[in-house]
Amino acid sequence: MSELELRLVALREEIDFPPTPALSVAVERAVALAPARRRRLRPLALVLAVVLVAALGVLALSPGARSAFLELFHLRGATVSRVEELPEVELIERAELLGVPVTLAAARRRAGFELADLGEPDEVYLRGDGLVTFVYGSIERPRLLLSQVRGMVWDGFVKKVGARGTSVQEVEIEGERGLFVSGDPHFVMYLDSMFRIQEERAYLAGTTLLWNRGDVLFRLEADVELAEALELARAVK
Amino acid sequence: MSRPPTEDELVERARRGDGAAFGALVRMEEEIAFRTAYLITRNAADAEDAAQAAFVKAFYALPRFRRGAPLRPWLLAIVANEARNKRRGGGRREALVQRAAQELPSGDAAPSPEGRLLAEEQRAELLVALESLGEDDRLVLSCRYLLELSEGETAEVLSLRRGTVKSRTSRALERLRGHLREER
Numbered sequence: 001m002s003e004l005e006l007r008l009v010a011l012r013e014e015i016d017f018p019p020t021p022a023l024s025v026a027v028e029r030a031v032a033l034a035p036a037r038r039r040r041l042r043p044l045a046l047v048l049a050v051v052l053v054a055a056l057g058v059l060a061l062s063p064g065a066r067s068a069f070l071e072l073f074h075l076r077g078a079t080v081s082r083v084e085e086l087p088e089v090e091l092i093e094r095a096e097l098l099g100v101p102v103t104l105a106a107a108r109r110r111a112g113f114e115l116a117d118l119g120e121p122d123e124v125y126l127r128g129d130g131l132v133t134f135v136y137g138s139i140e141r142p143r144l145l146l147s148q149v150r151g152m153v154w155d156g157f158v159k160k161v162g163a164r165g166t167s168v169q170e171v172e173i174e175g176e177r178g179l180f181v182s183g184d185p186h187f188v189m190y191l192d193s194m195f196r197i198q199e200e201r202a203y204l205a206g207t208t209l210l211w212n213r214g215d216v217l218f219r220l221e222a223d224v225e226l227a228e229a230l231e232l233a234r235a236v237k
Numbered sequence: 238m239s240r241p242p243t244e245d246e247l248v249e250r251a252r253r254g255d256g257a258a259f260g261a262l263v264r265m266e267e268e269i270a271f272r273t274a275y276l277i278t279r280n281a282a283d284a285e286d287a288a289q290a291a292f293v294k295a296f297y298a299l300p301r302f303r304r305g306a307p308l309r310p311w312l313l314a315i316v317a318n319e320a321r322n323k324r325r326g327g328g329r330r331e332a333l334v335q336r337a338a339q340e341l342p343s344g345d346a347a348p349s350p351e352g353r354l355l356a357e358e359q360r361a362e363l364l365v366a367l368e369s370l371g372e373d374d375r376l377v378l379s380c381r382y383l384l385e386l387s388e389g390e391t392a393e394v395l396s397l398r399r400g401t402v403k404s405r406t407s408r409a410l411e412r413l414r415g416h417l418r419e420e421r
Contacts, residue, residue, distance in 0.1 A: 004410060004417075007363055008382035014360050015336045015383065018281035023267040027292040028260035 098129030098147070105145050107132045113150045113216060116236045121146070144222040146236065150215055169226065171211070173233050178211030180226050209233055244308055252299045261295050266309060267292075269384060270316045273394065276379045277320035279330040287319040294319070312384070312391040318392045333364060366416035375408035381406055 003011075077227040107124045108115055111132050121134030130149055137143035169176040209220045220232060242250070242258070244265070250258035270291065274284035295302075295315050302311055323416045367375060380391040381402075388406075 001409070004383065006416060007359070007386070008367075008378060011363055011384045012365075012385065017272055017275060018331075020268045020271045023271065023285070023289050023292060024260045024263040027263045028256050030289075030293045031256045031296045046279055053295055055300050064285070078368045131280070206337070 001129075027139060030084065034203045035126065058199075094142070094145075095125070097127075098135075100125065100143075102126045111148075111150075114147060116213075116218075118144070118146055118217075118232065118236055142221075144220065144232070147219040147221075149217050171209070171226070171230060173211045173230060176212045178233070180207075180209050180229060181205075182207045182226070194213035245305065248299070248302065248304075248308060251296065253297070256296075259292075259299075262308065263292050265314055269309070270312060273313050273316050273384060274320040274323075276376065277334070278324045278382065280323075281331065283323040284320065288316055291316040310386075310390040313390065314393045314396070317396075330331060332368060346417075356372060359390045360418065366413055369416055370409060373405060374412055375387040377402060377405045378409050378413065 019218055059159065078124075102110070102120065102124050104124050107126050110126060110130075112130055117134055118136065123135035123139055125133040125135065125139075127133075131147055132149070133145055133147040135142050135145055135183065167181070167183045169180045169182075171180050182194055205221055207221065207223055207229070209232075211218050211233055219237060220229060220236075222229070222232070242261070244262070247258045247262050251262060267288070270288045274287040274291070275281060278284045278287060291312070295312055298315070302308070321324055367378065370378070376395060377391060377397075380386045380394055381388070386394065388402045391397070392402045393407075395402070397405070412420055
């Protein structure tokens with residue numbers, strides 16, 4: 001090492017760096033709510049993207065943005081669209097999609113609408129936008145997930161389906177439209193607070209039934225056939 | 238008494254979502270991470286934000302971290318990236334300053350007041366010369382000597398090839414010598 005290099009090394013001790021903040025405290029707090037783990041998937045061709053939308057604040061959209069958005073909808077509060085190739089996405093764990101665990105009483109208190117169920121759930125999750133999910137089984141190994149969110153009060157959609165690997169069937173439940181998505185797993189994406197579709201992060205979901213009841217959007221995910229899914233949907237009280 | 242966990246063990250636990258294990262890793266690396274961010278942003282608040290954001294991102298990215306690889310350069314590369322993004326946002330830049338002179342005990346081994354003054358002046362001169370370098374030169378020398386990173390680590394942090402770090406360091410030292418000659 002040359003003399004100049006030695007002087008530079010010595011200078012290290014002489015520099016008055018600002019004191020190092022205790023980063024670990026803030027970082028630990030930030031990751032405490034993190035999902036157990038994430039994985040990255042290769043792009044999947046011809047996969048269905050199901051977007052459940054946040055319930056609140058949609059009327060704040062500009063008219064132009066809203067009409068563009070309306071074109072995507074299939075149910076009030078949800079759209080199913082077929083894409084040729086999904087972008088590479090970061091898969092998130094189910095728990096992150098669902099929000100934070102809460103008691104049933106807290107969920108009922110904070111949902112802002114009357115929650116329906118299939119019996120007392122084993123676990124309850126609440127997300128910031130009001131989505132409530134009842135877990136039957138455990139979050140790691142759920143037998144059934146029932147989510148509900150107060151959806152949009154307006155309607156309108158352009159249907160883009162025609163599955164290869166994933167089938168989408170229109171169904172009717174108690175006089176309202178619904179969608180049964182089965183076959184290959186599909187991505188579930190969410191809108192951020194500015195109502196932009198977050199295409200970079202998604203949750204990989206299995207067989208799903210989506211339906212509206214009044215202004216509430218229900219989503220049931222379980223490894224069941226259509227007939228059983230419809231039976232379960234009708235039993236949601 | 239049980240031995241403290243190794244870095245690899247902490248990484249493995251953090252990879253499985255153990256926030257406390259990751260917190261322990263953060264404590265081990267927070268000083269160098271903050272200083273790396275500071276040398277790039279030159280603003281303490283921005284450096285704190287950048288380092289904190291980088292650690293959180295690193296936690297999420299742990300599944301992509303190669304098992305058995307040294308954690309520090311990988312972490313610092315994320316920190317440097319965050320710091321560069323922060324710096325683009327503007328903000329007040331702070332200059333590197335010397336510590337205030339400390340009282341040294343008197344005795345045979347202690348330098349004379351004149352000697353201390355001279356050494357202090359030389360360090361101040363070196364700091365001014367370092368600060369007057371272009372950013373590429375300043376950063377490569379800061380990584381190599383102020384943060385004591387190896388060539389390989391510097392390459393990761395600055396997103397350069399190892400050979401580029403070597404040649405850039407050599408040229409930066411030459412330019413630093415030139416600045417020091419000009420100051421005299």
